[in-house]
Amino acid sequence: MRFLRFLALELGLRGVVFTLVGTLALVGLYLASVGASADLYLKTFGAFWSMVTLNPDFSLETAGFSAGEIISSGAAITFPLALVSLLFLVVIALVGASTSASSTYLRTVQGGRKAVGLGAVGGLLASLLSAVPLFVGFWLLYGASGMNPSPMLIALVVVVLGGLGWDAARFLTLDMKRQIDTTHTLVFSTLGPAVGRVLPLPGTVTGYLLNSAAPRFIPYVAGKVPAIIGGVTIAEMVFNFPGLGSTLLDALVNMQTDTLIAAVFVLLAVNALVTFLVKSALFALYPRWYEKAL
Numbered sequence: 656m657r658f659l660r661f662l663a664l665e666l667g668l669r670g671v672v673f674t675l676v677g678t679l680a681l682v683g684l685y686l687a688s689v690g691a692s693a694d695l696y697l698k699t700f701g702a703f704w705s706m707v708t709l710n711p712d713f714s715l716e717t718a719g720f721s722a723g724e725i726i727s728s729g730a731a732i733t734f735p736l737a738l739v740s741l742l743f744l745v746v747i748a749l750v751g752a753s754t755s756a757s758s759t760y761l762r763t764v765q766g767g768r769k770a771v772g773l774g775a776v777g778g779l780l781a782s783l784l785s786a787v788p789l790f791v792g793f794w795l796l797y798g799a800s801g802m803n804p805s806p807m808l809i810a811l812v813v814v815v816l817g818g819l820g821w822d823a824a825r826f827l828t829l830d831m832k833r834q835i836d837t838t839h840t841l842v843f844s845t846l847g848p849a850v851g852r853v854l855p856l857p858g859t860v861t862g863y864l865l866n867s868a869a870p871r872f873i874p875y876v877a878g879k880v881p882a883i884i885g886g887v888t889i890a891e892m893v894f895n896f897p898g899l900g901s902t903l904l905d906a907l908v909n910m911q912t913d914t915l916i917a918a919v920f921v922l923l924a925v926n927a928l929v930t931f932l933v934k935s936a937l938f939a940l941y942p943r944w945y946e947k948a949l
Contacts, residue, residue: 657942665934670927678920679703685907685915699912706917732898734925736887737880739810741929744823744883745876747814749854751824752868753861756831757852760844760860763835789886792816793893802894809894813886819879826875830868831861840864870937870944877933884926899925 682703686696792812796804814820834840843863851859865872891900899922906915938945 657946661938661945665931665938670931674920674923674927675707677923678916681919681923682912682916686912689910695912699916702913703916703920706913706920732891732896733884733887733900733922734928736806736810736890736898737884737925737929739807740813740883740887741876741880741933743811743814744820744879747820748823748827748872749865751820752827752831752865753851753853753855755824755828756835756864757850757861759832760835760850789813789817789889793890797893804894809890810887813883813890817886819882819886823876823879827865827868827872830871831855831864834864834867840867870941873933873937873941877930877937880930880933881926884922884929888922 679700682699683696686699691699789812792815796808796812800808840860840863844860848863849856849859851861855861855865888898888900888903890896891898892904895901899918902914903918903922905911906918934945
């Protein structure tokens with residue numbers, strides 16, 4: 656019963672309903688901003704229905720275009736880029752939090768100083784990178800790789816620059832540090848475990864701290880999915896990737912409402928799907944925390 660409620664809420668309401676209503680709302684705002692006529696509204700909403708029902712004659716403006724083709728472009732380009740960016744975000748947060756939390760732990764428990772210095776240097780470097788605007792990172796990437804950068808580099812730039820990675824590491828670090836002085840952590844440390852300075856591996860102190868912080872960190876990651884997909888979409892526009900970003904830009908410039916509907920719909924669907932995957936991890940690993948978050 657709990658699982659069915661989870662599916663109804665996350666996949667049904669926050670997935671399907673959010674995508675459908677969001678598409679209509681955003682496209683409606685676009686039509687209002689360009690002063691569209693009533694006939695164009697009717698035509699656009701008719702095209703929306705044709706797309707939802709996967710009508711092969713969906714596009715009347717672009718020859719040879721179909722809803723399936725644009726969905727495929729989103730699945731092949733935008734969705735994998737978003738997942739890789741999300742993975743980079745989590746790894747950066749884990750490494751940054753482990754380095755900083757282990758430094759604090761060593762200073763508190765063992766009086767270590769060298770590790771504290773390394774943690775401070777890492778924090779300063781992360782702060783400097785987060786201060787670099789995302790468009791500057793794309794400009795530098797263009798200068799280094801031209802119009803054909805590696806998708807991995809794009810995903811890394813989306814997370815490292817602009818503050819996403821730094822903010823995630825800071826959130827997890829503060830949460831893990833709050834657990835250091837707790838009784839259960841001090842008891843665990845008496846067993847003589849490894850510290851885990853780089854990664855919070857199982858059986859290490861930082862791994863133990865992560866277990867306590869994970870129920871709060873996973874919802875945080877879910878909240879960052881729209882920002883990640885936004886960065887990926889901008890990258891697709893800048894580097895002319897055949898994904899949703901370039902499709903959306905072409906639709907806006909050429910006022911192709913059919914293409915705009917499909918691009919917005921798939922973009923919101925990708926956002927909902929990635930968020931659903933993150934929420935599924937929270938539900939599977941920490942069901943009680945998921946219930947508290949409702």
